[in-house]
Amino acid sequence: MSSELLAILDHIERERGVSREVLIQAVESAMVSAVKKAIGAKNLENIRVTIDRTDGKIKAFMDDQEIKAVDFGRIAAQTAKQVIIQKIREAEKDVIFNEFSAKIGDIVSGTVYRFDKGNIVVDLLGKAEGILPKREQSPRDDFRQGQRVRAYVLEVKKETKGPQIILSRTSPFFVKKLFELEVPEIFEGIVEVKSISREAGERTKIAVWSKDEKVDCVGACVGMRGSRVKDIVTELQGEKIDIIRWSDDLREYITASLSPAKITEIRLDKKEEKAQVIVPDDQLSLAIGKHGQNVRLASKLTGWELDIRTRQEIVQEKEEAKKARAQMTLDGVGEKVLDSLIEAGFDSLEKIKDASIDQLTQIKGIGAKKAEKIIEAAKERLSQDNESV
Template sequence: MDGKVLLEAVEALVKIKKVDRNMVFDALEMVLLTAYKKESGSNAKASVSLNRETGEYKIYEEKTVVDEIHEDSENAINEITVEEAKKIDRSYEAGDMLRIDVTPKNFGRVAAQAAKQVMIQKLREAERGSIYDEFSGREGDVITGVVKWNESRTIFVDLGRVEGILPFAEQIEGEEFQPNDKIKCYVLEVRKTTKGPEIILSRTHPGLLKRLFELEVPEIYSGTVEIKSVVREAGSRSKIAVYAMDPAVDPVGACVGPKGQRVQNIVNELHDEKIDIVRWDEDPAIYIANALSPAKVVSVSVWEEEKSSYVIVPDYQLSLAIGKAGQNARLAAKLTNWKIDIKSETQANEEGFGETDSADLDDDILGDIESDMGEEAKE
């Protein structure tokens, strides 16, 4: 293979695929050496000299100059007598190292095949490396793909340059997708494997809901509104706590959007998953009351050390506050990271935990909570 042609191939690979130039030459030297040994059948010590400026290459066998070669010696193949060495250069003496050019005359074809092998290998490695670099930087992000096929309840998603994997455990129960359906997923993990990068996707991760709000609500994207906490029981119900430093900004209203369009877009994307948007507050009592949306709360008592609370709700709101199979109370506890014990007013009075024992929410706070629990909280 002509050195100029080899050099042009290397430079093209470096330019198009952004592969390190020296890495390509190192690989070429190794492959050329392997090809020579296979072609010649020689086990002698050999090396490749590849000029990285011209692309010209030579293959050398390395010999130790000795007075006499002992044929039964293991190193005999790597030795040359002083007499033979002096035929090459009269200055050689016993103990010197000699390099002999053994480049086969018709080695161009072999070299071309070896170079092609390296190019294919490096193209594959470069492609895998760039895909890994691209997607590893997107862990925790939302990505849109196209459903390709489904096998053993695992969905494979076309992400453009690579397929993403949506395992059954990361799918929302009851969701069904057909080939060519568009799908938004959370990039859960990017793994390096011998077959290339593996992109693990999720539809159940709370991060998906958070990122969807960031994409849908400009105030969150700009930092005006902050997402404090997100919890999900994917496919059923979610709660998200939001906060705005500027008291003039309504964080719940911003997330709900005009006529509820912003939150509705997210609900549609998650196939009618119910979403409660609640106002975060540094006062745990107020925050817990908000978190129990859409239920109305009479009072909340908190014990800081135990991170526990006692919530009183109107009798007719008890089942709503607890939720089906305890879901509303369970999500509120996860959202606030507080233990929540909910009692109706009748139960509280029977237990002797009435108004004198509990921290009532004043009228202004109750008004705010009831406002937030209206159209802004999705039932």
């Protein structure tokens, strides 16, 4: 039985990838209980079982004294079968967990095994099953059973039934990884992906930059006659991809991020990381995009809040602001305080009248007494205006 046991463990190690040492330790642990039953011992702590790693001989000890009167071969045959399967399964789970934990942030391939309440169970080359939740599926995805699928490893959780491998096809990093696989210059580090924003199934914007002046970062990503980006678009079922040249010049970068719209002027507020982008009238809808998608993705890509305006809108807003300000003249309230009130959203006498002292004291430069005076002044002014009418 001794040599046969080692042969079985060696076979399992080769076939299942579970460490032989882990298995031997599992059998030793399992046999402690069996030896206890065989000799009628009450305490497990003073019993120890060892298996020789070379010849497979089994020895048992109680209080460091070897136990001689037990048929270890028979015990091994009876107990190893029952307990070793459980230990092997646990070890296999650990192997799978460790293997796929190392793949978090990578793309894996598999086939659609089955569907479960909108989620897709993916067979990962027979090694494990991955879950592609409905929320992580692109609206364009339409897989059938047995179909090959590629996905991004988002997370690996330890569960009682085994590792739960969460996959994603909506993550922007899925697209980033696809570019790494398709564009050698990105994989080699010559071209760097600086930022990426995505609305899965609709559009992705990816900003790239080349460390080598001789290498065109956008051209490298597009490929000869668009071959590289076409392969990625095919994988994403036709999702649109905008490849943008990254620049440390913010105005240049924002202009590129709003492509294909043409930009007239960009006004930066570096403190708030906001930018007012002025476009010609005929470019407004293009800059904003369908349902605001273009400006939304550009904001995510650049990390700046982008406000798209035409010159006509700005002029109109200024005129309206002047009118509103003229109507808000209050006794004892200076220009700066009025500007602060308008900026905080209190842009009418009605709003100031209905405001609480607590609300106004949230505005810089306005204390409780000042807030009380402003509210009273607004009420008085409105009362005067009503009387004059």
